[in-house]
Amino acid sequence: MPTVRLPDGSTFDLPSPSRVADCVVRDTGTAPKRRGTPIAALLDGKVVGLDAMLPAEGTAAVEPLFAGDPRALGVMRHSAAHVMARAVMRLFEGVELAFGPTVGEGFYYDMRASRPITDDDLPAIEAEMRRIIAADEVFERVEVPRDEAVAIVRDLVQPLKVEHIQTGLAEHPTLSFYRQGEFVDLCRGPHVPSPGCIGAFKLTNIAGAYWKGDANNAQLQRLYGTAWFTQEDLDAHLAALEEARRRDHRVLGKQLDLFTTSPLVGSGLVLWMPRGATLRATLESFVREELAARGYEPVYTPHIGKVDLYKISGHYPYYADSQFKPIVMADDEQYLLKPMNCPHHTLIYKARPRSYRELPLRLAEFGTV
Numbered sequence: 001m002p003t004v005r006l007p008d009g010s011t012f013d014l015p016s017p018s019r020v021a022d023c024v025v026r027d028t029g030t031a032p033k034r035r036g037t038p039i040a041a042l043l044d045g046k047v048v049g050l051d052a053m054l055p056a057e058g059t060a061a062v063e064p065l066f067a068g069d070p071r072a073l074g075v076m077r078h079s080a081a082h083v084m085a086r087a088v089m090r091l092f093e094g095v096e097l098a099f100g101p102t103v104g105e106g107f108y109y110d111m112r113a114s115r116p117i118t119d120d121d122l123p124a125i126e127a128e129m130r131r132i133i134a135a136d137e138v139f140e141r142v143e144v145p146r147d148e149a150v151a152i153v154r155d156l157v158q159p160l161k162v163e164h165i166q167t168g169l170a171e172h173p174t175l176s177f178y179r180q181g182e183f184v185d186l187c188r189g190p191h192v193p194s195p196g197c198i199g200a201f202k203l204t205n206i207a208g209a210y211w212k213g214d215a216n217n218a219q220l221q222r223l224y225g226t227a228w229f230t231q232e233d234l235d236a237h238l239a240a241l242e243e244a245r246r247r248d249h250r251v252l253g254k255q256l257d258l259f260t261t262s263p264l265v266g267s268g269l270v271l272w273m274p275r276g277a278t279l280r281a282t283l284e285s286f287v288r289e290e291l292a293a294r295g296y297e298p299v300y301t302p303h304i305g306k307v308d309l310y311k312i313s314g315h316y317p318y319y320a321d322s323q324f325k326p327i328v329m330a331d332d333e334q335y336l337l338k339p340m341n342c343p344h345h346t347l348i349y350k351a352r353p354r355s356y357r358e359l360p361l362r363l364a365e366f367g368t369v
Contacts (some may be wrong), residue, residue, distance in 0.1 A: 002054045004255040006056035007063045011367070014054065017158045021050035021193075024064040038064035039197045040075040040190060047071055049190030051141045066198065069231050070353070074102045079139065079191045080129075080198050080227040081107040086183040092117065097185065098160050098211060098220055105237060106226035117221055122203045125223075130179075136196035140179045141189060153186060160211060161186045161217075168212075200234035201227040204241070284366065296364040301344035304369050307334040313343040341365045 004023040005011045014022055022163075024038045042063040054060050055257040065072040081100035084107075089095050092113040117125075144152065146165065153161040165186070169175060178187045180195070192198065203225040211217035228234040243281035245251075249277055253259045258276030265271065272280060288298065307326050310316035316323070319339050338344065345363045354361070 002020055002057065003059045003201055004054070005059055005061045007062055011059070016054075016056045018054045019050065020048060020052045020054060020062060023054070024050060024060050036066055037193075039067055039192045040065040041073040042071065047075060047190065049075060049139075049141070050193055051139075052190065058152075067199065070181050072192075073227075073229070075190050076198055076229070077102045077107040077227045078189075079195065080201050080225060081109050082178065082180070082183070082185060082187070082191065083129050083132050083195050083198065084203065084223060084225055085109045085111065085126065085185065086132055086180065087125050088113070088117070090128055090185060091121075093125060096160050098209075100185075100187075106204065106224060108222050108224045110211070111353065112218070112220050117206060118224065119206060126201075126203055133195040133198055135142075135181070136194045137181045138194045139191040141191075142177045143174050143177055144177065146173055146175055147166045149177070149186065152177065152184065156184060173319055198227060199229040199266070200231040201225060202234060202238060239325075287366075291364045294362070296362040299345065299348055299363050299365050300339060301338070301348075301365060303338060304335045305344065307336055309343050309347075310339065313346070315339045337369055341367060 001013050001016045003011055003013050004019060006023075012023070020041045020043055023137065024041055038050060040063065041050060041052070042061070043052055043054070044061050047065070054062075065075075067076075078101065081102070085095075085097055085100055085136065086290070088109075089097075092115070094114035096112050098110035099109065146169070150162060150165050153165065165175065175186065176188055177184055178189065178191055205224050207222045207224065209222040210218045211220055226237060228237060253270075253276065256275065257272045257273050258279060259272050261268075261270060291298070302326065305315055316336060316339075323339060324337050326336055328334055345365070348363060349361060
């Protein structure tokens, strides 16, 4: 049988099998009533749902997590993604679900429906989510053999889930679903006990996505949202997003005629306009003055170098997957766009004998690759 150790150091035994919920409901002083009911827990340092199984033997460290604890935010947001998917299933026909994880300070769910979902649909989806939250039907975890899981998602007419089980989960003999009322979804969890644990939320935007991130696969829609424990926290987050949009350099750059971009040049590659170039030169002059005041000397190095240099520095092949491929010259010499300035600067240092009296040697160069 497992021995449970709570944060206050107290321990007790439970029969096997037992779930995390079986121990966190035992109020030993670690869960004052003013904190309410736990919505998740730490099991040996890992965030889990209350439905997680305790190990059959040995000692398990369990810490209840309550609403308001940042460590439980991810669980709540994951549950909000499921509530959103359920709301969409109620409002639209032919909905096929893909994946619905947490991301950053929110969540999303990739899906497709019989017609495109638009921003105008978000208020109706939010309203349906509120009805689901008010009903507060529990999240019930069900584990089934893999073959049975395939049959379940086929009955649910979820072809993307069928494909995922057959390809991405082929090595898993047992799979888990979460049931909430009429809504059943393939999911490993964790979730809060019920939607009533979800605080303030907002659906923020819709974007395009591809099944499993592959442009050769089916095109989907990605519905984004965010969820917080309190309305105050949500309002602060939305205000921060609005301020970020107001200060978005991509928008300001075009409005102020500072720079432009072109798909013929490439994503993220900026073409500086005269006004932007003047601003950039002014900033560079300021930085040069500050560097000189701190003892830095300017240097210039080539934009490319032999692969051998970056092998010595360790940049290649360490960054090989995120670099442009080597340029092969007529003599079969290979060159790379430099990943950093420092390998070249070490050669400047090595260009002549140095005395310790010259140290520290401060070299500065603007990155222009």
